Amino acid sequence: xxxxxxxxxxxxxxxxxxxxxxxxxxxxxxxxxxxxxxxxxxxxxxxxxxxxxxxxxxxxxxxxxxxxxxxxxxxxxxxxxxxxxxxxxxxxxxxxxxxxxxxxxxxxxxxxxxxxxxxxxxxxxxxxxxxxxxxxxxxxxxxxxxxxxxxxxxxxxxxxxxxxxxxxxxxxxxxxxxxxxxxxxxxxxxxxxxxxxxxxxxxxxxxxxxxxxxxxxxxxxxxxxxxxxxxxxxxxxxxxxxxxxxxxxxxxxx
Numbered sequence: 029x030x031x032x033x034x035x036x037x038x039x040x041x042x043x044x045x046x047x048x049x050x051x052x053x054x055x056x057x058x059x060x061x062x063x064x065x066x067x068x069x070x071x072x073x074x075x076x077x078x079x080x081x082x083x084x085x086x087x088x089x090x091x092x093x094x095x096x097x098x099x100x101x102x103x104x105x106x107x108x109x110x111x112x113x114x115x116x117x118x119x120x121x122x123x124x125x126x127x128x129x130x131x132x133x134x135x136x137x138x139x140x141x142x143x144x145x146x147x148x149x150x151x152x153x154x155x156x157x158x159x160x161x162x163x164x165x166x167x168x169x170x171x172x173x174x175x176x177x178x179x180x181x182x183x184x185x186x187x188x189x190x191x192x193x194x195x196x197x198x199x200x201x202x203x204x205x206x207x208x209x210x211x212x213x214x215x216x217x218x219x220x221x222x223x224x225x226x227x228x229x230x231x232x233x234x235x236x237x238x239x240x241x242x243x244x245x246x247x248x249x250x251x252x253x254x255x256x257x258x259x260x261x262x263x264x265x266x267x268x269x270x271x272x273x274x275x276x277x278x279x280x281x282x
Contacts, residue, residue, distance in 0.1 A: 029092060031056045032077070037086035039072055046072040050086070071186075078183050079176040090179055100168040108165075109151050113144035178206050182266030188258050192251035196242055196261050199250055200233040203265040236264040 034052040038045065047069040054060045064070050075081045076096060077088060087097035120136025150158050154175070162169070171179065182203070191199055208229065214222035234246060240260040245253070250261060 029056050030054060030089075031058075031091065033089045034073075034077070035086055035088070037073065037076060037088065038084045039069075039076060039081060040084045047076070047083075074183070077176075078181065079171045079173045082170045090176070090181060093179075094168075095171040095176065095179060097168065097170055099170060101166050102169055104165065104167050105151065105162065105169070109147050110144065112147050113140050116140045116143045184259075184262050184266055188255075188262055190250040190258060190262055190265070193249060195247050195249055196237060196253065196264075197230070197233055197246040199261055199265045200236055201229055203267070204229050204233065233264075236267050237261075239267075240264045 030053050032052075032054040034050060037047055037050040037052070039047040050069075050073060052062070052073070062070055062073070072081065076083050079096065083096060083098065085098070087094055089095065116136065117140040120140065191202065194202070208225050210219070210222040210225050213219075234243075237243060237246060240263055242253075242257060242260055242264065245257070250258060253261060
C-alpha cells in the first residue's frame with residue numbers, strides 16, 4: 029500500500045504551468061526523493077501535497093484516502109450553512125403571523141441568528157462528523173493544511189521554522205497537540221485525563237528528541253541550538269505520533 033499517491037497533478041498560475049501532469053508515489057515504510065533544478069516545480073508540488081495550493085487537475089491520496097483534488101459540488105455547502113437559519117426564520121414568520129405576537133417574532137429572529145452562527149462555526153471548524161456528512165452528500169473540498177496535519181502529514185521547510193524562544197521539548201509538544209483528546213474544559217479543570225495525556229505527550233516527545241539525536245537537550249531554547257540540531261528538532265516536531273510523515277522541502281542547485 030502506498031503512503032501517498034499523486035495522480036496527474038497539474039498546477040497553472042495563469043498562463044504559467046508550474047507542475048505538469050506529475051505522477052508520484054511514496055510506498056509505505058520507504059524513503060523517496062524528488063530531485064530537480066531550481067524552478068522545476070518541486071516546492072509548488074509540495075505545497076499542493078500540504079494543502080496550501082489546490083491543483084488545477086489531478087488528485088492526491090494519503091493513506092488510501094483522496095484528500096487533494098478539484099472541489100466537487102462545493103457550491104452546495106454554503107446552502108447548507110444558511111438552510112437551518114432560513115427554516116427557523118420561516119417557522120418564526122408563520123407562527124408570528126398566526127399568533128400576532130411581537131415577542132415570539134423577536135425570539136424567533138434571535139434563534140435564527142443563533143442557528144446561523146452555530147452552523148457557520150461548524151463550517152469553519154469542520155469537525156470529522158461534519159466532513160463525513162459532506163461526503164455522503166457528494167460534496168468534496170480539497171484538504172487544507174490543518175486537515176493534512178490532522179491526517180498525519182508533517183512537513184519541514186527549507187528555512188527552519190521553530191518557536192525560537194521555546195525549549196526543544198515545548199516545540200515537539202506543540203506539534204503533538206492535534207492528537208490530544210482533552211478538551212478546553214479538561215485543561216481549565218486540570219482533569220485526570222488532561223494530566224495523563226500531558227504526561228504521555230512528554231514521554232513521547234522525549235522519545236522523538238532521542239530519535240533525532242537530541243537526548244538530554246529537552247530544556248534548551250531552540251535559538252541556542254546549532255543549525256544542524258535545529259533542523260533535527262524541526263524533524264522531531266513534525267513527527268506526529270503513530271503516523272507517517274512526509275515531506276521535506278529543500279533545493280538543489282541546477
